[in-house]
Amino acid sequence: MSASSSSVVDTTGWVYAGELAELDDDVPVTVDVDGDPVCLVRRGGGVRALLDICSHQDYPLSQGEVTGDSIECCVHGACFDLTTGAALSLPATEPVPVFPVQVREGKVYVTSPETG
Ligand code: FES
Numbered sequence: 001m002s003a004s005s006s007s008v009v010d011t012t013g014w015v016y017a018g019e020l021a022e023l024d025d026d027v028p029v030t031v032d033v034d035g036d037p038v039c040l041v042r043r044g045g046g047v048r049a050l051l052d053i054c055s056h057q058d059y060p061l062s063q064g065e066v067t068g069d070s071i072e073c074c075v076h077g078a079c080f081d082l083t084t085g086a087a088l089s090l091p092a093t094e095p096v097p098v099f100p101v102q103v104r105e106g107k108v109y110v111t112s113p114e115t116g
Helices: none
Strands: 015-019 029-033 036-043 046-051 065-067 070-072 079-081 101-104 107-110
Touching: 015 029, 015 036, 036 107, 046 101
Parallel strands: none
Antiparallel strands: 015 107, 029 036, 036 046, 065 070, 070 079, 101 107
């Protein structure tokens, strides 16, 4: 699953990020959406999207593991809330940005945190 900086942006600013059917529950993947690395996590029929950069030392969160409602960075073990991006455990103390997500007709769209 991938989207590139040349991804289709619809008239309301939502960027196509891939197909829902290509995501497995609780298995994070990274996509490039308009130049931003975005970590997508499917949760049933919905999807969470966070900036794919750990706020501790910039490692990709998509390499981590989903446990419950959080994702754990595989480098030093900081956990982040999948819905809010809040840092739940040390060594991270800062949140990661969360991207609004829409699933329409089996397609996943994200938009920037500023415009969602
Ligand atoms: S780089 Fe993620 S916890 Fe350190």
